[in-house]
Amino acid sequence: MKLLHLDSSALGTDSVTRELTAAVVGQWRDSRPGLAVDYLDLDRTPIPHLSGRSLAKADAAAADADERVLQQFLDADVIVVGAPMYNFGIPSTLKAWIDRIAIRGRTFQYSENGPQGLAGGKRVIIASGRGGAYGDASPADFQETYLRQVFGFLGVTDIQMVRAEGVGMSPQHRAEALAVAHASIARPMPLAA
Numbered sequence: 001m002k003l004l005h006l007d008s009s010a011l012g013t014d015s016v017t018r019e020l021t022a023a024v025v026g027q028w029r030d031s032r033p034g035l036a037v038d039y040l041d042l043d044r045t046p047i048p049h050l051s052g053r054s055l056a057k058a059d060a061a062a063a064d065a066d067e068r069v070l071q072q073f074l075d076a077d078v079i080v081v082g083a084p085m086y087n088f089g090i091p092s093t094l095k096a097w098i099d100r101i102a103i104r105g106r107t108f109q110y111s112e113n114g115p116q117g118l119a120g121g122k123r124v125i126i127a128s129g130r131g132g133a134y135g136d137a138s139p140a141d142f143q144e145t146y147l148r149q150v151f152g153f154l155g156v157t158d159i160q161m162v163r164a165e166g167v168g169m170s171p172q173h174r175a176e177a178l179a180v181a182h183a184s185i186a187r188p189m190p191l192a193a
């Protein structure tokens, strides 16, 4: 079994989402001895913006790197995504990763019945951090709603949200939001004996 762990926060050790992704991955490691974990720190080692050159595969080394990112996503059974809200959306570093995994013919296709996701059967766990409080249905939320749309489009139906919000409102809000988020982490199902 393979797990892909992604962080994208620019706040380093002060990050809420880094703390939450580490907790989620820790639980998976504890419950699945031998779990293979790949880690991408999209802040420290950013994937370049998608460009005309990358789309045209003009640079062979860059095209190989893009293919590895896509294959790593395809190979993963579980994907844990650290996703802070930045300016109502996601960090551009996380968007650059999404631009490499949403590939027609590999992770989705258009059929007579409309778009069809080709990357189903995975579990995606999103650690969401927000300075303000938006709840589940705010028109200002282009972060969680966007990620649900993208992964859903690729065929993923098992999407879990671990949310800490209002963390910018006060230290107390932050501590309470983190406690709620930690408590909401679903324990991985035990393996059948």
Ligand SMILES: Cc1cc2nc3c(=O)[nH]c(=O)nc-3n(C[C@H](O)[C@H](O)[C@H](O)COP(=O)(O)O)c2cc1C
Residues within 6 Å of the ligand: 009, 010, 011, 014, 015, 016, 017, 018, 083, 084, 085, 086, 087, 088, 089, 129, 130, 131, 132, 133, 167, 168
């Ligand atoms: C560049 C930047 C943009 C942000 N934009 C928003 C925003 O639009 N709405 C919001 O509620 N919080 C915003 N915040 C606050 C973050 O969502 C909050 O600090 C969250 O904890 C980030 O996750 P992290 O701690 O893992 O980095 C922003 C923070 C930064 C650094």
